[in-house]
Structures are given as C-alpha cells and as structure tokens.
Amino acid sequence: MKPYKVLVVDDSAFMRKIISDLIENDANFQVTATASNGREAIEKVNQLSPDLVTMDVEMPEMNGLEALKIIMAQRPLPVIMLSGINEQGMKETIMALESGAFDFIRKPSISNSQDIIAVGESLREQMKEAMMAREQREARASASKSEDKPPAAVIPKPLADTPLRKQELPKKAKAAEVPGTSARDKLKPEAKTASPKETGKNLLDKQPGNSGSPRNPVKPTAAPVTPASSEKAKNRSKANATPVTPDVRLQLDGVPGTFVEPPAASADRKSGSTKGLRKLVAVGCSTGGPRALKAFLENIPAEFPAPIVIVQHMPPNFTKSLAQRLNTFSPLEVAEAEHGMILRQGAAYIAPGGYHLKVIPAAGGQYAIELTSEDARNGHRPSVDMMFESLLPLTTLERHAVIMTGMGSDGARMMKSLYDSGVTSTFAESEETCVVYGMPRSAVELNCVKHILPLHEIAPRLVQAVK
Structure with missing residues (x-):
C-alpha cells in the first residue's frame, strides 16, 4: 500500500x-x-x-x-x-x-x-485515526450506494428510538470492520501531565482563585458585570463566585476546604437550585468532541432541571477556552469546573485538562465537584470512566450518561456498570455522525446503551428523558 x-x-x-x-x-x-x-x-x-x-x-x-x-x-x-x-x-x-x-x-x-x-x-x-475514520466513511458511502439506500446506523432504527430493557438488547452489536481497527487498542496512551500526584491539601492550594490556605480560605467575591454584548448577556447577570454559608464545607483527606459557587443562574431562573438536587447528566467525548458539544449544548434549554458534567479529552488550559467558547452558544451557563463547585441546575461544567472530575455528595443535600490528580485512566486525565464511576454510589439521583464521538473506549466500561446498576438512561452517538466511532462503539458493543442516536437527536431526546 x-x-x-x-x-x-x-x-x-x-x-x-x-x-x-x-x-x-x-x-x-x-x-x-x-x-x-x-x-x-x-x-x-x-x-x-x-x-x-x-x-x-x-x-x-x-x-x-x-x-x-x-x-x-x-x-x-x-x-x-x-x-x-x-x-x-x-x-x-x-x-x-x-x-x-x-x-x-x-x-x-x-x-x-x-x-x-x-x-x-x-x-x-491522530493521523492513523483520521485515515481509519475516512476509510470507514468511504466504506459506508460505497455500501449505501450499492444498496441504493442511506447509510444505516450500527443499531436498527427501532432500537435507536426506543428505551430497552436489558433482556431486549441484542447479544452483540458489531460495527463494520475497518482496516487497521484492531491496532487501535495497541496505540500508546497520551503522555501524562507533569503535575505530581497531590493530596487534597495540595490540590486546594493550587486551584485558581484559591489564594488562601485550605484551613483559612479566602472567600471569593462577586465579579463585576460586564456590559451586555449579546442577547444572551442581556438576559442574565453573571458572577464568577459568591460567598457561601459556613455549613457548606468539603472534607478532603481530613482537610476542610471551601465550596465554590457554580456559574450564576439566568436572571429569569429564580431558583438556580442547588439544594435537593434530584437529577444529573454526565457526558464524555474525545476526538470531534468540541463540535459535538456545541451541537449538543445549543439544544439544551436554560431551564434544564439538572446540572451537566462533561469530560472532553483535552490538555490543560484548552478546556478553559472550550468552556468560554461553548458558553457563548449555549442557553446554559457553561464553565470550566473548579474544585469544590456546587452543582446547579441549568449549568454545565467541563473537567479541566490534567484533572479527573468526580461528583461527590455535599452538606445540605447538595452535590459538588472534586478534582483529583490521580494517575491517568485509559491513557487520559480527565477520564470519562473516572467521572462515570463516581456516579455509581449516588443512587438517590436520577442519573443519565452520554457518550459521544471519540477514539478509544474510555467511558464504555463504567457506562456498563451504571447500566447494570439501574441508571435512568444511557445515550450514545451513532456511527453516522461521529468523527471517530470509537468510544460510542465500545459502549454499544457492551450492550449498555438504551438510546443510539445521531448527534442532532441526542439533546432533544435527553431533555425528554430528564423532564
């Protein structure tokens, strides 16, 4: 060749x-x-x-x-x-x-x-994955042309549209073989970030905006509101952080830390509720993810009754730019996650590059973000598997898990664990719209996906499932 x-x-x-x-x-x-x-x-x-x-x-x-x-x-x-x-x-x-x-x-x-x-x-x-993805698309297009019908998703349409009980799932849903696909699992993992493994104390010391010590935290102050530059800006008042009450404290390795307020709610969303949280959405993606996240978050309404936590495989610093960019498109408040943030309805939180994101219970029936610098999992930090795993013990929450485009299999194993434990719903992006059909494919092959949908249908269907 x-x-x-x-x-x-x-x-x-x-x-x-x-x-x-x-x-x-x-x-x-x-x-x-x-x-x-x-x-x-x-x-x-x-x-x-x-x-x-x-x-x-x-x-x-x-x-x-x-x-x-x-x-x-x-x-x-x-x-x-x-x-x-x-x-x-x-x-x-x-x-x-x-x-x-x-x-x-x-x-x-x-x-x-x-x-x-x-x-x-x-x-x-990345080059190998790009060539495999192109060949896969060409193979689908060729098969479609010869059969005189549009490319089919890996799972038949009725399955993609209808939630299934476990016993109704097919024994094995296999994607079309692509030359070189078997080599994917042998590819070397990403290089680890340089930051050493840290204790909860060190982690709190190093978080942006936390200039005080964990034992004597500095309370964040409200950020000034900038003049409205878009319709979205006119309809909401933003603040980076506000002081929190003393009963909201996070214990990490015996060291008390400060919870950070989540992005401010829209002016017309009066509750911006953090207490009594009952629903949560977790999303994982990799190659092609920024484009997919834009399409996904644009179609989630501002009054969405659940926070959304997101892992997108990206190096440090780039995730902040991604969050800022997505915030300009989405009706939700989108921010790069910070250690100790309280989860709020109508907000989305993107894991910072170089840190795993976990969801943990907090005081007063609230839930918070924990960032850790544990070793990479599946070659990634942040890892989708790590985030999904943190949801397993949160059985009082209605949990929804989503996997979209990306190479490899990060997130599939823990989506299977969530599915087996009775999670409310699981979604995967179908092959026809994926830039790389790796992570969703791995989840589909584990028979743990209730809804397999093209990208543009995921958000509307998720809104139905959550509401």
Missing part, C-alpha cells in the same frame, strides 16, 4: 522540519510538500490533493483557521491543527475544531526532546 500523502503547514522552517521528521517516523505516511502560510496551503491542497494536512494555527498572511474554512468548503479532508499555548492560539484552535478540523496537538517544546517524542506519538496516533 502506498503511504498517505501529508502536507505540513507552518510559518517556521524549523518547525516544518521537526513535524515532517515526526510524521515520517511512520512508514505509512509521507510528507509530499510543505507550506509557510494558509494561502500557500490552499494552493498546494488544490494542486497535490494530499490525504491529510497538519496546519499551524497562527501564521502571517493567512492563519490556519481561515485556511481551514476554505479547505473544508472547497476540498474537505482531515486537518490536524498545531496550536501554541497562548490565549489567542487556544481560542482559534477551539474555533478550528468547530469548523471541521479532525483534532489538534499542541506544538512541542523545541528545547525538550522528550516533549518532541511525546507530541510525535500523539500526532501519529
């Missing part, structure tokens, strides 16, 4: 050389050309028809985001973004994922050989 052709785009000649060398460490890929800006990238995509593009986000003349939009409109193909860790680069990376980029990696530190190696492994893994 001929190697896949790759176009490398970066304004730095040195970085183009590093990325090209990392790519060609795998004989299945060959760098056939390079480009120094977005305009040149568009020309070479049209001239050379590469199989895949790696695209720097920030470049002169035409940046990667602008080039991506034109490429996806003219000649769609897998594009992997290379992002710096500055604020502008992270924001544009999130926008690129919304605009159709397959995934992204952060640029390696050129002074750290181990970092270059780790980035190379991650890049090659």
Whole structure:
C-alpha cells in the first residue's frame, strides 16, 4: 500500500522540519510538500490533493483557521491543527475544531526532546485515526450506494428510538470492520501531565482563585458585570463566585476546604437550585468532541432541571477556552469546573485538562465537584470512566450518561456498570455522525446503551428523558 500523502503547514522552517521528521517516523505516511502560510496551503491542497494536512494555527498572511474554512468548503479532508499555548492560539484552535478540523496537538517544546517524542506519538496516533475514520466513511458511502439506500446506523432504527430493557438488547452489536481497527487498542496512551500526584491539601492550594490556605480560605467575591454584548448577556447577570454559608464545607483527606459557587443562574431562573438536587447528566467525548458539544449544548434549554458534567479529552488550559467558547452558544451557563463547585441546575461544567472530575455528595443535600490528580485512566486525565464511576454510589439521583464521538473506549466500561446498576438512561452517538466511532462503539458493543442516536437527536431526546 502506498503511504498517505501529508502536507505540513507552518510559518517556521524549523518547525516544518521537526513535524515532517515526526510524521515520517511512520512508514505509512509521507510528507509530499510543505507550506509557510494558509494561502500557500490552499494552493498546494488544490494542486497535490494530499490525504491529510497538519496546519499551524497562527501564521502571517493567512492563519490556519481561515485556511481551514476554505479547505473544508472547497476540498474537505482531515486537518490536524498545531496550536501554541497562548490565549489567542487556544481560542482559534477551539474555533478550528468547530469548523471541521479532525483534532489538534499542541506544538512541542523545541528545547525538550522528550516533549518532541511525546507530541510525535500523539500526532501519529491522530493521523492513523483520521485515515481509519475516512476509510470507514468511504466504506459506508460505497455500501449505501450499492444498496441504493442511506447509510444505516450500527443499531436498527427501532432500537435507536426506543428505551430497552436489558433482556431486549441484542447479544452483540458489531460495527463494520475497518482496516487497521484492531491496532487501535495497541496505540500508546497520551503522555501524562507533569503535575505530581497531590493530596487534597495540595490540590486546594493550587486551584485558581484559591489564594488562601485550605484551613483559612479566602472567600471569593462577586465579579463585576460586564456590559451586555449579546442577547444572551442581556438576559442574565453573571458572577464568577459568591460567598457561601459556613455549613457548606468539603472534607478532603481530613482537610476542610471551601465550596465554590457554580456559574450564576439566568436572571429569569429564580431558583438556580442547588439544594435537593434530584437529577444529573454526565457526558464524555474525545476526538470531534468540541463540535459535538456545541451541537449538543445549543439544544439544551436554560431551564434544564439538572446540572451537566462533561469530560472532553483535552490538555490543560484548552478546556478553559472550550468552556468560554461553548458558553457563548449555549442557553446554559457553561464553565470550566473548579474544585469544590456546587452543582446547579441549568449549568454545565467541563473537567479541566490534567484533572479527573468526580461528583461527590455535599452538606445540605447538595452535590459538588472534586478534582483529583490521580494517575491517568485509559491513557487520559480527565477520564470519562473516572467521572462515570463516581456516579455509581449516588443512587438517590436520577442519573443519565452520554457518550459521544471519540477514539478509544474510555467511558464504555463504567457506562456498563451504571447500566447494570439501574441508571435512568444511557445515550450514545451513532456511527453516522461521529468523527471517530470509537468510544460510542465500545459502549454499544457492551450492550449498555438504551438510546443510539445521531448527534442532532441526542439533546432533544435527553431533555425528554430528564423532564
């Protein structure tokens, strides 16, 4: 088989050389050309028809985001973004994922050989997944054309639409075989974040905004309200945090900490209830997740009677940009989760990169977020399995679990445990809309999914199930 052709785009000649060398460490890929800006990238995509593009986000003349939009409109193909860790680069990376980029990696530190190696492994893994996903889509399209009917989801339509009792599930729902799929489980896990394992005390010390010691916490103060710049801003008053009553304290390893107020409720949502919480939604996703989360959260109403906790596989810092971006689209209040936040109806919380997110009981019938730096699970931190596992003992809550697009199988095993324990409902995105049908497929094959739906149907059906 001929190697896949790759176009490398970066304004730095040195970085183009590093990325090209990392790519060609795998004989299945060959760098056939390079480009120094977005305009040149568009020309070479049209001239050379590469199989895949790696695209720097920030470049002169035409940046990667602008080039991506034109490429996806003219000649769609897998594009992997290379992002710096500055604020502008992270924001544009999130926008690129919304605009159709397959995934992204952060640029390696050129002074750290181990970092270059780790980035190379991650890049090659994403490239393999991108090619497998493309071949899978082409196989589905070919089969559909030959049968003169639209592509079918892995599960027949009646099953996708109707909640099932356990005994009604098929013995095994298998996705179509894709060349190279068996190698997925052998891929190396992501490199661990550098932060060492911490105790509850150290974790509290290191959280943003907690400048006081855990024993003498500094009460957060209300953030100033900025002038309204959109219809959403006109209808709500935001505050980052408000003081909490003394009876709301979290015990971690014997160290008392401070609960942090969740995002402020909309002005017309009078209760913004945190007490007597009865329902909870947990969502996991990976490759293709930012785009899926946008489509999902846009269709959840502001008065949704449950908090939503989310794990999206992403490095540190990028999750904050993702939360800020999603908050501009969603009727809900979307924020990056902080340690000790009280869960509130009508709000969504995204696990910060580098920390596992768990849901734990708190005083007064409330529930809170616990962030931990335990070892990665399934190669990830945050891990969907870790979040789902924390829901197992919360039997007084009506729990709903959702798995959307992503490579690997993170979340499937614990969704099965939740299903077996009698969780209220489980959802998985169907193959037809997944960027990568990995995590949902693993859950479907464990026979633990009650609703298998295309992306645009998940939110409306979830709202029905929760209400």
